[in-house]
Amino acid sequence: MANIKKVTLKNGETRYELSVYLGVDPHTRKKKKTKRRFKTLKEAKLAHAQLKLEVHSKGVNSINNYTFKDVYELWMANHQNEVRGTTLANKKSKFKARILPKFGHIKIKDIKPFYCQKVVNEWAKELKTIQDYTIQANLVFKFAIKMEFIEKNPMEFVVIPRNKEENYYTEPFKNFLTKEELKQFMKILEEEGNTQYTCLFRVLAFCGLRKGEALALHWSDIDWDNKTININKTTAWVNKKMILQPPKTKDSIRIISVDSKTLKLFKRWKKEQVDFYKQFGFEVTNDKNQPIFSRYVHKRNTMDYMREATPNDILTHFYERHPGLKEITIHGFRHTHASLLFESGANPKDVQARLGHSDIQTTMNIYTHVTNSSRERVATLFNDFMDEN
Numbered sequence: 001m002a003n004i005k006k007v008t009l010k011n012g013e014t015r016y017e018l019s020v021y022l023g024v025d026p027h028t029r030k031k032k033k034t035k036r037r038f039k040t041l042k043e044a045k046l047a048h049a050q051l052k053l054e055v056h057s058k059g060v061n062s063i064n065n066y067t068f069k070d071v072y073e074l075w076m077a078n079h080q081n082e083v084r085g086t087t088l089a090n091k092k093s094k095f096k097a098r099i100l101p102k103f104g105h106i107k108i109k110d111i112k113p114f115y116c117q118k119v120v121n122e123w124a125k126e127l128k129t130i131q132d133y134t135i136q137a138n139l140v141f142k143f144a145i146k147m148e149f150i151e152k153n154p155m156e157f158v159v160i161p162r163n164k165e166e167n168y169y170t171e172p173f174k175n176f177l178t179k180e181e182l183k184q185f186m187k188i189l190e191e192e193g194n195t196q197y198t199c200l201f202r203v204l205a206f207c208g209l210r211k212g213e214a215l216a217l218h219w220s221d222i223d224w225d226n227k228t229i230n231i232n233k234t235t236a237w238v239n240k241k242m243i244l245q246p247p248k249t250k251d252s253i254r255i256i257s258v259d260s261k262t263l264k265l266f267k268r269w270k271k272e273q274v275d276f277y278k279q280f281g282f283e284v285t286n287d288k289n290q291p292i293f294s295r296y297v298h299k300r301n302t303m304d305y306m307r308e309a310t311p312n313d314i315l316t317h318f319y320e321r322h323p324g325l326k327e328i329t330i331h332g333f334r335h336t337h338a339s340l341l342f343e344s345g346a347n348p349k350d351v352q353a354r355l356g357h358s359d360i361q362t363t364m365n366i367y368t369h370v371t372n373s374s375r376e377r378v379a380t381l382f383n384d385f386m387d388e389n
Contacts, residue, residue, distance in 0.1 A: 004044050007037065016044040036147060043078055047147070066149050068111065068140065069104035075143040085245055086236040091136060098123065099137050108144050113154045124161040134158060175332040176339045177205075181325075188322060197314055199269045200293055201333065202262050203229075204311075208337035208355050211330050212236065213252070215306050216244055219270060219287035227263060228255050231356065235305060242305055252356035266292070277303060338363075 003019045015037045038044040066074075072095060080088050102119045103111060116137075123130040134155065141153045177185060182205055190198045203214050212234035221230045231254050234247045247253055273294065274284050280296050282303050293306040311330050319327050328336070334355070341351045352363040 004041065006041075015039065016041050018044045018047055046077065047074075066108050066144075067104065068106055068108045069100055071108050071144045071147070071149060072100065072104070072140050074147070075140050079139075084236075085238045085243070089238050094133055094136055098133055103137065108141075109150050111141075111154050113157060116155045116158050120158050121161055130160065134160065175328050176335040177326055177328060177332070179340060179343070182336055182340070185325065188325075189318065195265070195269045195272050196293060199265050200306075200311060200314075202265055204330070204333035205336055206262050207256060207258060208334050208341075210234065210248070210252075210334060210356075211308065211311055213247060213356075215291070215293050215308065215311075217292045219290050219292055221292075222258075222263075222266060223255075224263065224267075227258050227260070229258055230255050235308060237308055242308070247356065249356070249358040251358040254353065254356050256354050 005017050005019075007015045007017045009015060016039075017035065017037050019035045036044075036047060038047065076092075079091075083091070102122075106115075120130065120134055123133055127133070138153070138155045141150070141155050144150045145153060186198070186202065186205070189201060192198075200214060203209055203217075204211070207229060209217075209229075209231065213231050215235045216233045217229070217231075221232070222228075223230065231247065231252065233244045234252075236243050236245050269292070273292075277284055280301075280303070284290050291305045294303055295306050295310070296302075297304050315330060319325060338351055338355060341354065346354075348360060348363055352360050355363065357363045
């Protein structure tokens, strides 16, 4: 028998408490019961169904013999509804590649802190970054505690090994361009004559879009009269396929103003794209479903969205052709946009809205760096103030 009741905690939050009578343990002759709490009624009902199935197929004592993989699968059944497709695919990949091979076959109650530390040390020798692997494994252990499979989290006090090189000071990589460096970059890129590529990097640097947001743009997202772009989707690579999905957060859905030069470049590319499609026997007939940044897929004889790797490849080859230029990453153009916004005098709230950050702290944490000219201006303002009579 099972009973689910609504419980109100001291802080006012609601929980759903599942009490289940599991039957009589054939070895000890004692009655088996379990009691667990969940945030939602749906989670409680799912856990009850899973327990019934487990007891029916493996016996009452089986709930004390879950392996790490068993608990991972129970956790994932709930967790997969809470994250986006790309995040879910990334998590599953980490578990499949590194976490389950180390923990999956072991009964979760038998996993000790010493073994967890040993695994983390091994990861540290193989990988540059192991933080997320420990975080993901930790989530399964925390779930196991909630389910009362274990009492303590063996991953809780694991120490992340530090690379010896981290003890030495290194000049931080400044992943953004100054105003002059950006002008030089765009001038050379435009002189090379590929309007689509020029348009793409103009959007990244002058509008601050994430790469996926830029690649997901359709011509219908541009309001030519009001000089705005409607950012309402992003591309993602899931199960070896390009898909469209909602942006990173609800605040990433935004409408931003666009300068006249960028719009003029868009119009030029729109006309050239029609001719580009005609070369392969295609016509652009519907702005709503027509991606701005596109490619011809020879194997399928179709037109499709530009591959997510293409902007990175374009940038790599550009720097190879023009050695000596300041090199940044694709995401560095978004950093550049933010830096120049701050330098131009924009306030943090305006920058937050334009970039689509859900939290102002994210804006401030990531973009507190300013260019040298901004630092000099601040110093000059202070000196002028102090020199006043």
